[in-house]
Amino acid sequence: MNKIVAVVGMAGSGKSEVARVFEKNGFKRVRFGDITDREAKRRGLALNEENERYVRQEMRKEHGMAAYAILNLPRIDQALMSSDVVVDGLYSWEEYTLLKARYQDDLHLVAVWASPQTRYQRLAKRSVRPLTWEEAASRDAAEIEKTNKGGPIAMANFTIINESSIDQLRKQAEKVVAALK
Secondary structure (H helix, E strand, O other), X not given: OOOEEEEEOOOOOOHHHHHHXXXXXXXXXXXXXXXXXXXXXXXXXXXXXXXXXXXXHHHHHHHOOOHHHHHHHHHHHHHHOOOOEEEEOOOOHHHHHHHHHHHHHHEEEEEEEOOHHHHHXXXXXXXXXXXXXXXXXHXXXXXXXXXXXXXXXXXXXXXXXXXXXXXXXXXXXXXXXXXXX
């Protein structure tokens, strides 16, 4: 079976950039947040922190805390037929345990960590969906308290510290890719 790598971290840590490194190395990328984006658009909602949080909470009310893993299983399984897969944006402990039960030793977690100060500065400057300092802190609290995000970060097979440049982040991600080949 092909490998599945799930990238986990707080907003602004560099998860998506790490996932892109895996993608450049032949992994098919499944971004969990695509579900939120599609659902928000279906409901006619603008893509912003308030609406995205609302949609995430609604999806979890309807499908449980493993919602994003459940809803993405068909995409993951399809991609695994022909390629290794990188999941961009695993959130909850329940998502992790569902994926771990299904893929067992073929699942590898990569945590990307950056300090809140570093992440909040990045989030304020990003071109797509920027967040104010207050929005970023509020999102952190919601993700820690309501989505059980700490568990998957603690269970990571690899941890990348991202307090430096994007080039350093990419180099660290390439080392993880090499270790998994």
